[in-house]
Amino acid sequence: MDEIRIAVVGLGTRSLNWIAVMQRTGGFRVVALCDPVAALHERARTRLERPGEVRVHTRYEEALADPNVDAIALTVRCEEQGALAALALEAGKHVHMEVPGAHRMEDCWRIVAAQERSGKVFQLAEQVRHAGFVEAWRRLVAEGRLGRITYGEGQYFHYYVEKSFQDPATGRFYGPEQIAAHPEAQPTWMCHMPPIHYLPHDLGPMLRILDDRVVEVMAMSTGSPSAAHPELASPDVQVALMKTGKDAILRMAASFAQPHPHVNNHWLHLLGTKGSVEWRRSNRDAPKLWLSDGQMHDKSDMEWRFERTDAPPEARGSGHSDMDYYVHAAFRDAVLGIRPLEYDVYKAMDTTAPAILAAESIAQDGAKLRVPSFRPDATRPPGQMPKSI
Numbered sequence: 272m273d274e275i276r277i278a279v280v281g282l283g284t285r286s287l288n289w290i291a292v293m294q295r296t297g298g299f300r301v302v303a304l305c306d307p308v309a310a311l312h313e314r315a316r317t318r319l320e321r322p323g324e325v326r327v328h329t330r331y332e333e334a335l336a337d338p339n340v341d342a343i344a345l346t347v348r349c350e351e352q353g354a355l356a357a358l359a360l361e362a363g364k365h366v367h368m369e370v371p372g373a374h375r376m377e378d379c380w381r382i383v384a385a386q387e388r389s390g391k392v393f394q395l396a397e398q399v400r401h402a403g404f405v406e407a408w409r410r411l412v413a414e415g416r417l418g419r420i421t422y423g424e425g426q427y428f429h430y431y432v433e434k435s436f437q438d439p440a441t442g443r444f445y446g447p448e449q450i451a452a453h454p455e456a457q458p459t460w461m462c463h464m465p466p467i468h469y470l471p472h473d474l475g476p477m478l479r480i481l482d483d484r485v486v487e488v489m490a491m492s493t494g495s496p497s498a499a500h501p502e503l504a505s506p507d508v509q510v511a512l513m514k515t516g517k518d519a520i521l522r523m524a525a526s527f528a529q530p531h532p533h534v535n536n537h538w539l540h541l542l543g544t545k546g547s548v549e550w551r552r553s554n555r556d557a558p559k560l561w562l563s564d565g566q567m568h569d570k571s572d573m574e575w576r577f578e579r580t581d582a583p584p585e586a587r588g589s590g591h592s593d594m595d596y597y598v599h600a601a602f603r604d605a606v607l608g609i610r611p612l613e614y615d616v617y618k619a620m621d622t623t624a625p626a627i628l629a630a631e632s633i634a635q636d637g638a639k640l641r642v643p644s645f646r647p648d649a650t651r652p653p654g655q656m657p658k659s660i
């Protein structure tokens with residue numbers, strides 16, 4: 272195989288970027304499109320290099336049943352997105368999916384078991400793990416320059432309320448301030464989603480830097496509905512405390528419903544026994560480094576960016592500071608057997624499950640919950656579901 276025949280499922284705005292970047296990256300042929308909202312089909316079809324050859328579906332089962340589809344690109348936004356990924360693996364398709372990977376623990380396990388049984392590639396397309404500063408921090412940690420990491424912070428604060436309601440006939444979205452004028456629009460998953468479920472977007476880079484996994488989690492939430500927009504059931508802020516296998520404490524937080532500048536959605540900070548690194552607080556700020564053995568009287572400004580200094584020309588302009596390219600290249604290379612996936616299904620679930628369990632902790636009044644390892648062991652042979660979830 273030298274080309275992946277891929278079906279793009281979920282034809283919102285993100286799918287349009289995926290179609291463009293996959294076509295530009297090479298090695299992909301979009302052969303099918305799918306979205307239950309038929310009004311969205313044509314916009315996606317017009318973005319294709321070969322629109323005449325594509326099959327268009329409203330039902331997901333039709334895309335899964337197509338023997339000419341090798342892989343499913345899942346750019347949906349719904350509570351069932353983990354189950355949709357598992358169904359695709361169970362149907363013998365490779366899966367290339369947007370963050371977050373799942374919203375239920377059972378779906379995490381279904382994805383792992385189905386990937387193991389099928390041997391197909393599963394990739395959670397979290398792109399910030401490919402950022403330039405993430406690579407720089409990963410090396411500092413691996414070389415021991417920061418000592419042993421004892422504390423980390425990460426957050427995703429993105430004021431994103433405009434997709435809280437959707438007209439099922441036209442696919443048009445409305446924000447909380449527009450909903451009174453559009454009674455035909457229904458609440459979307461964004462209106463209800465526990466914001467902490469989005470943590471794979473920052474826990475992914477964090478765990479890549481630390482080469483670690485979360486073993487325990489407890490969390491707190493502000494109330495529902497949102498204080499900023501009472502039309503939204505989703506709380507304004509949720510914060511999780513996590514313990515890692517290497518004995519670091521992480522504070523991870525997420526927020527969508529309350530205003531935040533439309534820059535710097537991601538923020539990370541690491542503190543070690545020999546130094547610290549910190550992402551910038553605003554666009555006029557700079558990332559910081561401090562080394563205890565470096566004769567440094569204060570933290571120093573650094574020229575780290577999301578963009579990588581070693582980005583190939585194909586990456587430039589792909590989206591999200593060039594990072595979008597890397598997830599498509601990694602998926603293509605894994606499916607075509609060029610290089611194995613670094614962010615495998617186990618690492619992907621290491622970033623997904625703690626977020627789901629953080630919301631579960633909130634539901635259990637802050638209870639401390641254990642995060643399972645998804646790797647096979649004596650109690651769970653590959654391909655099987657665990658005895659209890």
Ligand SMILES: NC(=O)c1ccc[n+]([C@@H]2O[C@H](COP(=O)([O-])OP(=O)(O)OC[C@H]3O[C@@H](n4cnc5c(N)ncnc54)[C@H](O)[C@@H]3O)[C@@H](O)[C@H]2O)c1
Nearest residue numbers: 281282283284285286306307308346347348349369370371
């Ligand atoms: N990595 C990133 O930086 C990044 C950026 C933006 C969005 N995202 C992710 O991308 C995904 C899509 O985002 P978006 O903004 O395009 O969302 P969107 O809501 O605009 O579009 C999602 C589409 O999925 C469709 N859908 C829902 N359930 C479906 C199902 N069962 N089968 C087929 N289609 C279904 C909806 O009808 C909708 O058209 C989300 O998961 C989001 O979290 C990631």
